[in-house]
Amino acid sequence: MKVEMSKTKRTLCLVALMLTNLAVMNDLVVIPVISDLYGEFAGHMGLVNYIVSGPALIIVLTSLLASFLCKKLDKKVVLIIGGVFFTVGSILGVLVIDPYYMAFMRTLVGIGAGIEQVVAVSMIADVYEDENERAKATGYYNATMSFVGIAYSYLAGVLASSGVWKNAFMCYLAAVPMLIFLFLFVPSVKPDKDAQEEKGKEKEPLGFRFWALEISWFIANLLFGATVLYYVAVYVSENLLGDVAFTGMATSVKQIVGFILCLFFGGIYKALKRHTITVSYFIAAVTLVIMVVAPSKFCAVVIATICGCCYKIVFSYMYAHGFSLVPASRIDDSVGITTAVYGIGTFFSTYFATWLMSVMHTDRATETWMVAAVAFAVLGVVEIVLGVSEKKELS
Secondary structure, three states, X not given: OOOOOXXXXXXXXXXXXXXXXXXXXXXXXXXXXXXXXXXXXXXXXXXXXXXXXXXXXHHHHHHHHHHHHHOOOOHHHHHHHHHHHHHHHHHOOOOOOOHHHHHHHHHHHHHHHHHHHHHXXXXXXXXXOOHHHHXXXXXXXXXHHHHHHHHHHHHHHHHHOOOOHHHHHHHHHHHHHHHHHHHHHOOOOOOOHHHHHOOOOOOOOOOHHHHHHHHHHHHHHHHHHHHHHOOHXXXXXXXXXXXXXXXXXXXXXXXXXXXXXXXXXXXXXXXXHHHHHHHHHHHHHHHHHHHHHOOOHHHHHHHHHHHHHHHHHHHHHHHHOHHHHOOHHHHHHHXXXXXXXXXXXXXXXXXXXXXXXXXXXXXXXXXXXXXXXXXXXXXXXHHHHHHHHHHHHHO
């Protein structure tokens, strides 16, 4: 649905939508204190796993629900509802230091994050009708995602370095101005009546290429989450490389480079095209092997950053190339599905990590990263095979 706005209002709206990344990137606050959480609730490993990655599971449900709600309600209303859930769940998240209470509040965070991510991306398409302007706005949105990650990671590490891990959650106070911006600057976007009239028609299929990419996306989230996304703090701790502040700094460096890559993703994609994701998988495999074989502060900062940035590239690729594989009438559905798959893979990543540790009979997560490296290499080979197959179909 096209939204008529002045340039100033459109800019303020984009700023408000970019601020929703405060909800989307919520897990970056928790990452620097993961080791503390496992220590605090040593007898509740399953609950700690949920506290860390549970919101990603909730995102699966709410991302699909958000698409449905947008067909029934004003998108601004849906966005504000999501903002309220996130604000309450995040700010009050450590009011009580109890694993069950924290798991519940993290559930509220997941509800808010799922709604914000889907509706914000959808509204960018509504506000920016021109394809080039829309692409630019989407790039800014993704870059802001990394910038928020930088701020969250650094501040959480600094706040927790005082010895009180729950201080990291003070970062979530930023949810208040986010909610204010959503109230003030996001326009009303009511359901499209034409789309509602066509809901009885048979939907066009998404196609094999889309679903094959989604399977790859699921596995990638599983592997990245079980290594450099959630376990940098564990890697640093297991290999005696530094404290919480060092972990926060290492994670921030990763986010800074990721921010820059998102700004220039268009050029990367233009140069590599279909091979963008393949190259990312192989780089991820090599970097994980290096981190396992030669653990060091250099690896925790530089090599982990290279590997983590592969995730940024794959993430952007999914929202750039993935949507080009589906019919125009199914783009909104593909947004919800891609976000849901992201949530499923991310949620199960921590359970996958602890399961691998159990299977390999080790109490160290670092050793399991070699398995992830092999899996990334396999994904890269599969992408090469699919790429060759697609060329044959087009010829």
